[in-house]
Amino acid sequence: MEPIEVNDSNYQREVLDAEQPVLVDIWAPWCGPCKLVGPAAIRLASRNPDRFKLVMANMEDFEQTAAILNVRATPTLLLFKNGEEIARRSGAVMESQLSNWLDQNL
């Protein structure tokens, strides 16, 4: 399953207006730990596609939205439900920890 790319122009539609919960993975090409978190999020999303929608936000195309959301680190994971941010975490994370974090917050 290919995750949706989200950027400053489609953020409203793909994240805020989405009907199901949305996990936003904010990453950057220059960020080493992001290369671990992204694939882990993709694996979790593929295992249970109905549970939440995964979108990937490359900081290069997400600068304005990141500023509005006050994101100041990569990787940062945001969880949205009904257009509201319900959880956030920054930094490297293993797949199992990410899975637990989703269980706690979804």
Next chain:
Amino acid sequence: MTELRHESLIILGSGPAGYAAAVYAARANLEPVLITGMVMGGQLTTTTDVDNWPGDVEGLQGPDLMNRMQQHAERFATEIVYDHISRVDLSRRPFILQGESQTHYTCDALIVATGASAMYLGLDSEQAFMGKGVSACATCDGFFYRDQKVAVVGGGNTAIEEALYLSNIAAEVTLVHRREGMRAEKILQDKLHQKVAEGKVKLCLNHILDEVLGDDAGVNAIRVKHVDSGTTQLLDLAGVFIAIGHRPNTEIFDGHLTMNNGYISIKSGLEGDATACSVPGVFAAGDVADQVYRQAVTSAGFGCMAALDAEKYLDNLDA
């Protein structure tokens, strides 16, 4: 759902020590399995320029070097497993390792190359603003501070490299260091002083970070304190990068292996088995067992030694 697998040799860690051990062990037909740990590629993945890797005349990027090391290990058929070991039992044979993925691994010989992680000061305010203005990775997060003021805390190579990197992005970088002198390489100090002369970096020596200040939007200032007089001052800024050193990743070996000052003790010396730990069959390499040198090239050297030591150990088991 627990999976079980047995290997002759397992290597923990994916920094220079782990990959060098993998290359040597694979070429000895030990069919090593390398378990990457949480930060795949290790500390070098959060750096930029590596200018002291012998043979790379023009320098190279830390993440590129680690990609190349991974490819090198894979070329000789090392199996790379993306997992993080959270528990070990070294009191019986084979050794037992429990992964975050719920997989249980067993092995006859183990090379520990789990490296070290960035340390924090331990302030509550530092923890509270993590990811909201407090960072330990300038290359990851420097982007967010374009034309803003930032501080770097520390005086070693990492701190100076981060200050230099940020000086090309941020409006102003203040280096906060608790001493007058720095531990960083002289060539880096020279570069730093050049940035000071250009007005891009300010030095705040003999000061410690006392408190991180901010609001819901994140960090907006830090309070620094003079180490002798105790006088404090506020610095208005948007981000603070903590680069005060690294702590060896040895928690899971506590009570299993003999330690020295938090680092794994190895035999050392000139009689061979230099990387042997207190439990026969366990070897350690790189920052996890080195509180002095801590370089990519020394780690790689120790990784090679650990592979050769493990090879000898496994040969003797079969004999």
